[in-house]
Amino acid sequence: MEQRANILIVDADQALGVALEQLLGSQGHLVQWCGTGQDALQRLANCTPDLMILDLQLPDLDGWHVYEQVGDLGDACPVVVATGRDLPEHAVTTLLNGPGDYLRKPAPVEDLATVAQRTLENSRLRKELACLRCQKGERFNQSAIIACSREMHQVLEMVQKVADSDASTVFIHGESGTGKELVARAIHYQSARADQPFMAINCAAVPSTLLESELLGHEKGAFTDAKNLKKGLFELADGGTVFLDEIGDMDPAMQAKLLRVLEERSFRRVGGTRDVCVDVRIVSATNRDLRKAMEDKSFRPDLYYRIGVIPIHLPPLRERRDDILPLAEFFIRQFNREFSKQVQGISRMAQKILLEYAWPGNIRELRNVIERAIILECEDQLLVENLPRELVSQSVEDNRGPLNFQLPPEGVDIEEVERELLRQALEMARGNQTQAAKLLHLGIDAFRYRMKKFGFL
Numbered sequence: 001m002e003q004r005a006n007i008l009i010v011d012a013d014q015a016l017g018v019a020l021e022q023l024l025g026s027q028g029h030l031v032q033w034c035g036t037g038q039d040a041l042q043r044l045a046n047c048t049p050d051l052m053i054l055d056l057q058l059p060d061l062d063g064w065h066v067y068e069q070v071g072d073l074g075d076a077c078p079v080v081v082a083t084g085r086d087l088p089e090h091a092v093t094t095l096l097n098g099p100g101d102y103l104r105k106p107a108p109v110e111d112l113a114t115v116a117q118r119t120l121e122n123s124r125l126r127k128e129l130a131c132l133r134c135q136k137g138e139r140f141n142q143s144a145i146i147a148c149s150r151e152m153h154q155v156l157e158m159v160q161k162v163a164d165s166d167a168s169t170v171f172i173h174g175e176s177g178t179g180k181e182l183v184a185r186a187i188h189y190q191s192a193r194a195d196q197p198f199m200a201i202n203c204a205a206v207p208s209t210l211l212e213s214e215l216l217g218h219e220k221g222a223f224t225d226a227k228n229l230k231k232g233l234f235e236l237a238d239g240g241t242v243f244l245d246e247i248g249d250m251d252p253a254m255q256a257k258l259l260r261v262l263e264e265r266s267f268r269r270v271g272g273t274r275d276v277c278v279d280v281r282i283v284s285a286t287n288r289d290l291r292k293a294m295e296d297k298s299f300r301p302d303l304y305y306r307i308g309v310i311p312i313h314l315p316p317l318r319e320r321r322d323d324i325l326p327l328a329e330f331f332i333r334q335f336n337r338e339f340s341k342q343v344q345g346i347s348r349m350a351q352k353i354l355l356e357y358a359w360p361g362n363i364r365e366l367r368n369v370i371e372r373a374i375i376l377e378c379e380d381q382l383l384v385e386n387l388p389r390e391l392v393s394q395s396v397e398d399n400r401g402p403l404n405f406q407l408p409p410e411g412v413d414i415e416e417v418e419r420e421l422l423r424q425a426l427e428m429a430r431g432n433q434t435q436a437a438k439l440l441h442l443g444i445d446a447f448r449y450r451m452k453k454f455g456f457l
């Protein structure tokens with residue numbers, strides 16, 4: 001057997017459920033069967049299985065409601081929908097195109113087990129492939145770029161096209177922490193220039209008086225401190241790539257000099273009298289709105305049009321949520337290696353919070369959150385309590401407002417709902433009863449009364 005997996009079977013047909021439980025159990029898997037939607041939801045709240053086999057026709061709930069609890073988790077929990085219910089074609093196509101599968105019932109229990117095994121194997125292969133890609137990237141001294149969203153696929157296609165081309169200038173725009181430098185490196189390392197230097201400079205971090213000599217170099221004696229000849233970045237990177245980060249903060253005098261370098265592909269060192277010719281690709285980046293900077297005259301339009309021939313826009317993380325969990329898992333692997341930890345994944349509730357948070361600091365912020373959690377707190381799984389408080393409270397704020405809960409036609413067990421809400425509030429508030437009570441808009445006495453009633457105290 002390839003792998004031992006946790007499998008949850010949700011099916012009202014007890015005979016089928018038990019037979020499947022036995023068959024998959026005999027193949028070495030840990031299998032749980034439950035016959036109602038409520039039971040399934042409760043189990044999912046405690047732990048996310050590696051695979052769920054789900055019938056949509058359940059006695060108490062619409063099966064889609066159970067599906068939604070894990071439907072977004074991709075390879076973290078693929079779902080095999082096995083049902084006798086007629087599904088619209090688009091729903092079947094979505095299921096077949098996703099990480100899970102679809103099987104029309106009635107079907108022999110052996111067929112169900114085969115589909116389950118195949119789905120597990122496929123998701124294992126996909127995870128392994130993603131991991132190998134990361135390792136390959138790291139081996140070539142270029143950090144792997146995680147790109148599961150459609151938006152990032154488009155960015156990577158563009159990166160490859162630019163890398164393969166002769167384009168001498170590329171412009172990357174995106175908020176801070178979206179991966180601009182990573183993309184600049186990818187352009188370099190995927191191009192024919194990969195064996196030549198990649199030189200990066202942050203134009204905002206170098207005082208404008210020094211930037212010229214950093215970029216162009218200086219001759220001996222060009223100014224008081226110029227004791228020796230110094231080559232600048234453009235010369236040092238000859239044949240390779242220069243990355244000009246925060247170009248929007250470049251001083252106007254330097255902008256004019258840069259424009260000349262771009263147009264003539266040659267320059268003079270500070271204090272020099274002869275032209276130096278170089279062959280460099282210049283990748284520039286900024287998080288500023290350069291159109292606005294042109295309007296307020298802090299950025300030269302001629303330079304803007306010269307550097308912006310090939311623009312690449314990196315969307316903020318909140319606009320490519322499909323990347324959040326794969327990135328979080330990538331950083332967990334990275335920091336597991338770095339700090340010799342064994343964190344295996346992220347709890348379902350913590351995943352939800354990561355997915356809902358707005359990430360103003362983008363991927364850098366996500367990376368820091370995971371690093372902190374792994375160094376300081378978490379053991380086997382990353383839990384809500386390992387996340388910074390502001391993430392958790394923002395997620396609560398965002399979810400406030402009109403309830404979108406719809407009473408299913410078959411009704412619900414209100415006590416069960418109440419118990420579950422109490423449990424979730426306590427988890428979110430990391431066991432702090434005052435805060436948990438606030439989350440449920442209850443006074444502390446009313447909250448404690450309910451805790452007693454439901455056996456939490």
Ligand SMILES: Nc1ncnc2c1ncn2[C@@H]1O[C@H](COP(=O)(O)OP(=O)(O)OP(=O)(O)O)[C@@H](O)[C@H]1O
Nearest residue numbers: 143144145146175176177178179180181182363364
């Ligand atoms: N798609 C990605 N996959 C993996 N890691 C990423 C990805 N995007 C960004 N990172 C990581 O996030 C961090 C921030 O990325 P980077 O420095 O490239 O952002 P930036 O946009 O250049 O930021 P700034 O504008 O502040 O200079 C880095 O550690 C980088 O390796």
